[in-house]
Each structure stands twice: as structure tokens, then as C-alpha cells.
Amino acid sequence: MPVETTLRLRNDFGELSAVSEATTQFLEENLAGPDIVFAANLAIEELVTNIIKYGYDDEAAHEIRIDLEKTDDTLCIRICDDGHEFNPFDQPEPDTSLPAEEREIGGLGIHFVRNMLDSCTYLREGNQNIVTITKKL
């Protein structure tokens, strides 16, 4: 049976740990394995960190909404924010064959999300960025 929950946070790094705890609790209660819990936490941490760092053109408080839905065979995570239009998956892949000291700063987090999750899509709807990622269970 599908189960779902919605988490809301402000654009404040201090709120990320509570979101991670809530995500972990929701997934563990619904019998997701450690690989799924890790991938979900990674995707949320990387994408929300990017939104808080780069997403806004003002200093105001903004709400970021995270919908988690788990069916028998798929976990779906949807992250919505009202920052400026930004597609995190429309960025060049980092060159991971370069020595660590020659790497570009940034890009590694999204590279992780692309590689650890099964699908990543981006939509702009009204003033909302909507990122949807899925992981097969």
C-alpha cells in the first residue's frame, strides 16, 4: 500500500538535520533498507543545500516542501521551492577522473544524486521549481 508524508522547512541550514531525522524515521517505519534511507537522505541533503545556498535572490524566509511517497516498488521524492528558476540536472557533469585538487568546486552533490537515484526530473510551474527523483526498491 502506498504511504506518503510531507515535510516543510525554511531556507535555513539548521533545519536540515530535523528533515533528515523525519525522512529516516518515515522510511524505517515503512521498512525501507539502509541503501534506500542513505540515497533519500543524500538526495534531500544535496538538493536542499543547493536551494538554500543559491536559490534565492533575497534574504527573506522561504518554505521548501518535500513530499515522500513509497509504494511497493518505488520511492518518489518531490522537492518544491519558490527560488529563481534553476534546473539542477542541467549542469555539466564533474570530471571525476581529475586529481582531487584540480576539480571544480560544486557539481559533486548533483553527480551523487544522478548516480545513486534512478530518475531525476525538473519542472518549472508558476513560481515553483519542482524536482522529482525516484529510486526503485
Add this chain to the structure above:
Amino acid sequence: MQITEHHEGPILVIAVEGRLDHSGAGAFQEYTVNRIQEGARSMVVDFTHTTFVASMGIRAIIVPAQEISRAGGRFGLTGLSPQLRQLFEISGLLKVFNTYPTLADAAADGVWA
């Protein structure tokens, strides 16, 4: 995140408990780099009790690894969960770091000064 340390023979073992994420990365980097500046040349980071590492955490591991290497020392990792190992692998860093299944395996490696 909590950082503890102990010695295993010649190795300074830095154990990370909890989440090495955006909020913990800076503290981890500062702690390890300080130890190297104080003279540590054989360092292994133990991830046995680390529940989560984000990209900021991976970057924070690269810094002391480079620092100790420049100083002529050696840096290693142990206690990687399958998920963490996968993260290092997709970062292209698994081949760069010395990794050991357990601390005992690290200590048994004859390379430490």
C-alpha cells in the same frame, strides 16, 4: 557529528560518529588539518559509526588527505559501509585513498611511519 581519536600503533585514528554533512564538514576539516599541523603523519579516518556523508563531507576528507600527503605522511579510510564505498567510487576517489576493511587491517599494513 562527534569526533573522537585514539592511537592504534603508529596510526592516529579519527573516528566520526553520526552525520558528516554540510554542518559537520567544516569542523571535521579543521580538526584533522590541525592534527596534521601539530605533526600527525599517519592518519586513518574510521567511518564505522558514521551514518551519513554528503558531498561537503567528501570534500572535507580530501583536504587533510592532500595536506598529509604534502607533508610526506599517509592517509587511510576504514569502516566504509556499502553506501559510503559507493559514494567514494562515484566520486572517483576510491582509487586515490588507501582503504582498509577494518582498523586491524590498517594497523597490519607495514607502511605506517
